[in-house]
Amino acid sequence: MNNPIVILCVVILIYFVIATYKKSKKKHRRKYSLGLQSAEEIENWIKNKNYDQIENYILKQDLNDITQIVDHLALSLNEEDILTWHTSENTDFSRLTLGVFYLHLAWIARSHKLAKDVSEKNAESFFEYLIEAKEIFSEIPENSFFTPELNARKIRLYMSLSNSHSATNAFHKVSKSNPELIWPYLHYTEFIQPKWGGDLEDLLSFYENLPDHFLIRSIVELKLIMDSIIMDDNYFKKYNTNINHFAHDKVIAIDKEFDSTNITSVHKYILFNYMEAVCEQLSLHKLQKKYKRLMDNNYTIYPYGLIQ
Known part of the structure; x- marks a missing residue:
């Protein structure tokens, strides 16, 4: 172990491991x-x-x-x-x-x-x-x-x-x-969603008792619509057995209310991201373009995760 070549190799290996560990934490910065x-x-x-x-x-x-x-x-x-x-x-x-x-x-x-x-x-x-x-x-x-x-x-x-x-x-x-x-x-x-072991009845109770706050209500509604589509599990079948029909009506209603609401919160971008994504799923191309423009390349953690 006193061989200088062996010692040098061990030092280089340790340095490489530390550098790789640090790099793994830095590469996701954005x-x-x-x-x-x-x-x-x-x-x-x-x-x-x-x-x-x-x-x-x-x-x-x-x-x-x-x-x-x-x-x-x-x-x-x-x-x-x-x-x-x-x-x-x-x-x-x-x-x-x-x-x-x-x-x-x-x-x-x-x-x-x-x-x-x-x-x-x-x-x-x-x-x-x-x-x-x-x-x-x-x-x-x-x-x-x-x-x-x-x-x-x-x-x-x-x-x-x-x-x-x-x-x-x-x-x-x-x-x-x-x-x-x-x-x-x-x-x-x-x-609270079933995909995490949640109960649909509890989910709907939560949904039906959301506060009277446009941004909160709209974002939660859009998230549940998007997740229903992705998971192929209609959380809203109590109200409409066709998730696309339910989603269409909600998107139109949210867009109408948005046009008459002054939103200053930075979290408006979550609304824009979800509206763009759901409209794409529903082939509502005009509305999709509207919210894509409003997003202005500001992608949010929901619905897109921690984009690298």
């Missing part, structure tokens, strides 16, 4: 601000290690914007950038972002394949990242300003860990305290 200036400003401050302004700035942001800011930071920054920031500042915001970074890495590792098609290596990485995210989230106190966003993320985390009780509790907490926070409804819509 911009996800959807044009939200606050997200891009914070990203630049973190990259430049200009941390002083971040805390006061983020506390002034709208809660729905914070969702987008966290996703942008977790998907655009490298692990080293986030860890350096968190080590320096050790705030609930840096902790939340780091946890979401690992939560996204978990799903990047797992991909959207069926469970039986996920390799053993990727399945192990999936659960390792989930546990890392869970441990980081547990360090954020219940009275934190970021608790609504934390509970929204816990829905996705516990769904991933097959802990339906904790996922449901997280949704009920955040939807009660912050009923206009959009992403909890998206995560819960995914979690």
Whole structure:
């Protein structure tokens, strides 16, 4: 083992493994601000290690914007950038972002394949990242300003860990305290579906009791329509046995209401993405082009996943 050639080979091998590991975390980085200036400003401050302004700035942001800011930071920054920031500042915001970074890495590792098609290596990485995210989230106190966003993320985390009780509790907490926070409804819509072991009756009860909020109601409706088509399982057969007919009527109604509604939220892009996708499925080419133009190449996590 004292042979210098052997030692050199071992050192090179270790360096290669570390470099490959780091590269695997960097290659999935992408911009996800959807044009939200606050997200891009914070990203630049973190990259430049200009941390002083971040805390006061983020506390002034709208809660729905914070969702987008966290996703942008977790998907655009490298692990080293986030860890350096968190080590320096050790705030609930840096902790939340780091946890979401690992939560996204978990799903990047797992991909959207069926469970039986996920390799053993990727399945192990999936659960390792989930546990890392869970441990980081547990360090954020219940009275934190970021608790609504934390509970929204816990829905996705516990769904991933097959802990339906904790996922449901997280949704009920955040939807009660912050009923206009959009992403909890998206995560819960995914979690409650039969494809994840959910009950159709519970799904329809959730659907029928959505808040009177155009963006939340429309996005949830479109997501369930799209998933019904993809899974070849009509969740809306109680209302119409033909999913395409049901979808057509809903798309036309949503488009009409959209034209008379002033939407300023950055999450309008989720609506545009779903409208474009569903209209394509229904061969509504004129409407598809309208929402493709409104998307302006701003692809969202739902319905397209973590696009590389």
